[in-house]
Structures are given as C-alpha cells and as structure tokens.
Amino acid sequence: MIQAGPVTKKGEKMMDKLEKFWRDAPAGYLVCAETGVTKNMILNAIVDGAKDIDAISKMLPLCRSRVCASKNPSGVGCSENTEVILSIYAPIYEFMKEGHSHGNESGPDCGGKSSGSCGSCKLCQ
Numbered sequence: 001m002i003q004a005g006p007v008t009k010k011g012e013k014m015m016d017k018l019e020k021f022w023r024d025a026p027a028g029y030l031v032c033a034e035t036g037v038t039k040n041m042i043l044n045a046i047v048d049g050a051k052d053i054d055a056i057s058k059m060l061p062l063c064r065s066r067v068c069a070s071k072n073p074s075g076v077g078c079s080e081n082t083e084v085i086l087s088i089y090a091p092i093y094e095f096m097k098e099g100h101s102h103g104n105e106s107g108p109d110c111g112g113k114s115s116g117s118c119g120s121c122k123l124c125q
Contacts, residue, residue, distance in 0.1 A: 018084050021074050031085065032078035033071035034063040042085045046093050053082050 027040035037060050050056045057064060066077040074081055 015084070018074060018076065018080065019088060022081065022084050023088055025073070029073055031072070031081040032062050032068045034068040034078070035061040037062055037078065039085060042082060043089055046086065046090050051086075051090055053079060053086065056082055056086070 022039065025039055027038065027043065029039045031037045031039055031042055041060055042056060045056045045059045048059065050059055053062075056062065062078045062082060064079055069075060069077040072078065072081065
C-alpha cells in the first residue's frame with residue numbers, strides 16, 4: 001500500500017507516488033480488487049480504443065467506488081488507479097500508433113500498405 005506522506009497542493013505528492021507505483025507494477029496487479037480488473041486489462045482496453053475512464057468502464061467491470069481501496073495493492077480506489085494508468089499509457093500508445101510503420105517488415109496481411117492502413121494489426125485498426 002502506498003504511504004503518501006505529507007500532501008502538497010492538489011495531492012501532487014500522492015499522484016507522483018501513484019504514477020511510479022503503476023509504471024513499476026507488473027501487468028497482473030489488481031486495479032480493482034472488488035471485480036478483479038488488472039493493469040493488463042486496462043492496457044488492453046487502451047489498445048482497443050479506450051481514451052477515458054468512461055470508455056474503460058464500458059469495457060471492464062470497475063466498481064467505481066472507493067470500496068476496493070483498502071484491498072487494492074495501491075491503496076486507492078479503482079477510479080484513481082484507472083485515471084493514473086490512462087495518464088501514463090494512453091499518450092504512449094497514441095505516440096506509438098502515430099509513428100507505426102511496417103517498413104520492410106510488412107506481412108502478407110499488410111499487402112505493402114502504408115502505416116495505419118493495413119487494418120490487420122492492432123496498431124492499424
């Protein structure tokens with residue numbers, strides 16, 4: 001469980017610790033102990049197009065309350081966990097997707113099409 005220590009304006013210290021926690025956490029760590037949603041499930045939802053907590057909530061069963069906070073490894077509720085994971089990984093995924101190139105590694109399904117247009121790989125969908 002994260003011990004935040006003294007909190008600065010707007011909880012910045014807690015947020016820094018929570019960001020570090022989720023950057024370092026293995027994929028199988030629980031985001032919501034009530035429903036069993038893991039970091040990996042959130043990451044897959046991002047790859048599948050989720051850009052905010054509402055989209056993730058439609059894809060995954062988050063309890064959306066603080067009921068899970070005392071059971072979660074992070075010590076905070078699933079909404080906070082999800083927001084932090086989104087803030088870390090959604091921009092990275094978008095950057096990777098924009099810069100995605102098949103180059104010389106085009107598979108038969110890509111048919112030599114330009115980046116983002118083959119429709120066959122996860123990044124092009």
